[in-house]
Amino acid sequence: MCLLTLVVSLPSLKPPSCGKHVTYLDCDKRASPFQVGIFYCALYIVAVGTGGTKPNISTMGADQFDDFEPNEKAQKINFFNWWMFSIFFGTLFSNTFLVYIQDNVGWALGYVISTLALFVALVVFIIGTPVYRHKPKTGSPFTNMAQVLVAATRKWNVVMPVDHEELHELTLDESSSSWKYRIDHSSSLRFLDKAAVKINEPVSKWNLCPVTQVEQTKQMLKMVPILFTTFIPSTLMAQTHTLFIKQGTTLVRSMGPHFEIPPACLAAFITISMLISIVIYDRYFVPFAKKYTNNPRGITILQRMGIGIALHIIIMVVASLVEMLRLSVARDHGIFEKGKIVPLSIFILFPQFFLMGVADNFLEVGKLEFFYDQAPEGMKSLGTAYFTTSLGVGYFLSSFILSIVASVTQRNGHKVWILDNLNESHLDYYYALFTVLCVLNFVLFLVAAKNFDYKVEKSVDHLASSRD
Incomplete structure (x- = not known):
């Protein structure tokens, strides 16, 4: 700075x-x-x-x-x-x-x-x-995961024991002294279990890993499909800081005789609606939902994220319809030049900005909580790094989609959908395309969420007593 x-x-x-x-x-x-x-x-x-x-x-x-x-x-x-x-x-x-x-x-x-x-x-x-x-240091999560993947690959042809109790695991004393939370064996991603199979060769961290370390790796990998389904929603966040605001520059922004709303301030609508919706969600919705679900969060984290992704579909439908209206008014008044103001109030954009703030309350907060909560102990920072990775990939993906659309739509002499002059563009088509992408992404999310198993960690009461 x-x-x-x-x-x-x-x-x-x-x-x-x-x-x-x-x-x-x-x-x-x-x-x-x-x-x-x-x-x-x-x-x-x-x-x-x-x-x-x-x-x-x-x-x-x-x-x-x-x-x-x-x-x-x-x-x-x-x-x-x-x-x-x-x-x-x-x-x-x-x-x-x-x-x-x-x-x-x-x-x-x-x-x-x-x-x-x-x-x-x-x-x-x-x-x-x-x-x-x-919290005490537990080593690099990337190293721990790499050890499991290498050990499982090296023992690809090893026969798995019938009883998973025969797999290598930390003793209670070892887990207590190293502050590692033991995790029970699970049946998911079973090919990684070979990393915990004991073999007749010198033991090292790269050929024999405890079950807990294997399960930690499983938990991080199981979140990857959910991570992929957050990329498209993140591209929508990029639209709010670019195309949504650029739309505002073509509309009437005056409030009274001496004040005009700066286009960049439109993003404040998202922030205000999110602040309001977070308070309503936390203070009213969660206590109400707990009465029927017995879930301390009101609804599950994935259900919260799903509502946010569904709202993104509605947002893009609204944005496409608003842009159709803006272009229709521009044509009716013969406005095609760059920089010309369309005689519509900037507040016609308010619904898409407001809904985006509500969607962020469900998806962005839920996403951050999900990746933290479902990451194992010792890998929480890597879990929340999934959250920031989602945002970063989404912004790069937004530029990639824009370039692809521009390249495809200009073929055979057709007019590019998105020009520097929005009055001659077809931003409504572009938003309709995003609506389709959001629908497809929502279906993929439902599949990934249905097949996701929330982590179950073994209780370690002796760890609590050892701290006192």
Whole structure:
């Protein structure tokens, strides 16, 4: 953030100005290779830092709750609701106040405020370090999983024992001393069980793994089909920050004689609806649903995610219909030029933004909780890394789909669906395509969810007593 602040503040790091009324395409002044390099270097540092912190901060927050204390275990169920509430509350601040500052005062001040806020957060985090609960190190989850895969592959032709009790497992003393939670043998992904088969050769971690380590690997692999079904929903999040907002630039944005809604502030509608829906979900829906399901979460995590994915189908149908209306009004008024405003209020976009916030409450919060909850002990950070991986792949997939659609639709002299000029584009067709993709993805999710077995960990009361 310090480097980004310098990039937008120092004249030597900024490209030369073309003036307020000159667009980027009409400007003949360009940033130097050095300025471009510094800018992208700052962005990549932010990306690397985000990849290292996001999976670990949420995991560390959830780890502060003791599963052996009934009250804390109950509170942990609500943790991710309020974790995401705090994240989106900060997003609301950035989408309103900081965007206004950047548009009306300057980018430098906006980045200075963000950098100072991050510095304060870092100081508070460091001050709180002595009171955090720190779990003992259990080794790299990638190494543990690799050992299971290598051992199972090396013993591919080994005959499995009839009784799974003959498989290698940690003793109670070994699991207690290493703070490893023993996990019972399961019948899923049975080919990995060969990693725990005892053979007549020198024992090493790469040819003999305990059942618990095998089951941990199984749990991480079983979540992969669910992970794949979250990629398409993540591409929809990319649309909210790109095409949804670009639609807003073509509509009437005035509120009164002296104020216009900045297009980037449209994302605040998503944040507001999510904040409201999280409170309603946590305080009203969950207590109501618990009476009928006897589930402390009200509904299962996968059911929550399924509702979010289903809402995405509705969102894309609504977005396609709204775009059809916008294009119809544009044609009726003879508006085809780039930059011309269609005489429709920007608030016709409100339903798709509002529904996206509600969908995020179900899918994004449920997704984060699912990957944390179903990851085994010692691999929780890797589980929450699945969550951030879903977002990253979704954004790359969005660009890939856009490129493919542009390439296919321009063949044989046809007009590209998505042009820089939305008044001549067919964004409604593009949204209809996403509707089809969402429907197919929802079917795949239902199949993956039906075949998913929630983890069942063995109770280890002696671990609780050993800590006292």
